[in-house]
Amino acid sequence: MKVIFIGAGPGAADLITLRGARALAEADIVLYAGSLVSKDMLVHCRSEAELFDTSGMNLNEQIAQYARAKQHGLLVARLHSGDPAIYGAISEQMRALEDLDIPYEVVPGVSSFTASAAVLKVSLTRPEVSQTIIITRNEGRASCIPEGESIAALASHQATMAIFLSGASLQNTVEELLLSYPGDTPAALVCKASWPQEKTYSATLSTLLSGVFSEDWRLSTMLLVGEALASEPGLASRLYSPEYSHRFRKAVPNG
Numbered sequence: 001m002k003v004i005f006i007g008a009g010p011g012a013a014d015l016i017t018l019r020g021a022r023a024l025a026e027a028d029i030v031l032y033a034g035s036l037v038s039k040d041m042l043v044h045c046r047s048e049a050e051l052f053d054t055s056g057m058n059l060n061e062q063i064a065q066y067a068r069a070k071q072h073g074l075l076v077a078r079l080h081s082g083d084p085a086i087y088g089a090i091s092e093q094m095r096a097l098e099d100l101d102i103p104y105e106v107v108p109g110v111s112s113f114t115a116s117a118a119v120l121k122v123s124l125t126r127p128e129v130s131q132t133i134i135i136t137r138n139e140g141r142a143s144c145i146p147e148g149e150s151i152a153a154l155a156s157h158q159a160t161m162a163i164f165l166s167g168a169s170l171q172n173t174v175e176e177l178l179l180s181y182p183g184d185t186p187a188a189l190v191c192k193a194s195w196p197q198e199k200t201y202s203a204t205l206s207t208l209l210s211g212v213f214s215e216d217w218r219l220s221t222m223l224l225v226g227e228a229l230a231s232e233p234g235l236a237s238r239l240y241s242p243e244y245s246h247r248f249r250k251a252v253p254n255g
């Protein structure tokens with residue numbers, strides 16, 4: 001018996017890992033965060049599996065299912081959206097499992113920030129533009145932001161930023177970003193990447209808000225910002241340049 005935390009990916013049923021899908025196919029009990037995990041993902045489950053949507057359950061109710069599974073020797077799959085390590089609230093579950101002496105493992109998933117970059121067909125890093133991605137979020141009622149990690153403070157690096165849970169306070173977020181980034185910095189919103197309802201909006205930081213009705217972007221929205229998102233080619237990485245040698249390939253003189 002064990003509990004397997006599985007990254008469900010951003011939404012599409014085929015964006016879960018093979019390992020995650022195999023674990024789902026074996027599980028007797030499946031707990032999934034119904035507010036963010038697409039029901040399509042449940043096609044990977046056995047038809048006899050017991051399914052629980054955790055969006056209406058508190059931590060104790062979830063732990064009670066783990067304890068019941070231990071009693072009966074059942075395999076539990078716990079599905080989290082994207083990758084479980086990012087804003088997944090898994091540590092409190094892990095501590096409770098340790099207290100109950102229940103073994104667990106984690107299967108990573110495709111996070112929504114990389115899924116959003118894929119939808120936009122952009123690279124989040126570019127040589128001499130940005131080689132750093134700052135993953136952050138807006139403050140929520142359940143999660144305070146530590147001092148020094150305000151959007152304005154992080155924006156001062158002018159790196160690429162992937163801002164989770166940004167939909168509810170888009171206006172404030174953009175205002176804080178504009179304290180450090182130039183107004184013509186590329187910015188994009190991606191809502192429900194890989195879901196049938198997926199939508200995107202690309203603009204610059206200073207024009208982003210005038211082009212959207214914020215209410216339409218409240219939930220499941222990723223805000224990506226940074227010069228690396230610009231469509232002009234700029235400097236390319238030397239990695240595949242014919243003149244560049246490395247451990248696995250010799251440079252070709254004159255390309």
Ligand SMILES: C[S@@+](CC[C@H](N)C(=O)[O-])C[C@H]1O[C@@H](n2cnc3c(N)ncnc32)[C@H](O)[C@@H]1O
Nearest residue numbers: 010082083086111112164165192193220221222
């Ligand atoms: C509680 S966090 C979970 C993040 C998740 N663990 C991950 O790695 O993507 C929820 C936030 O992730 C982002 N998100 C989740 N799924 C998304 C999707 N399909 N498209 C865009 N953003 C998404 C949104 O910012 C949403 O408010």
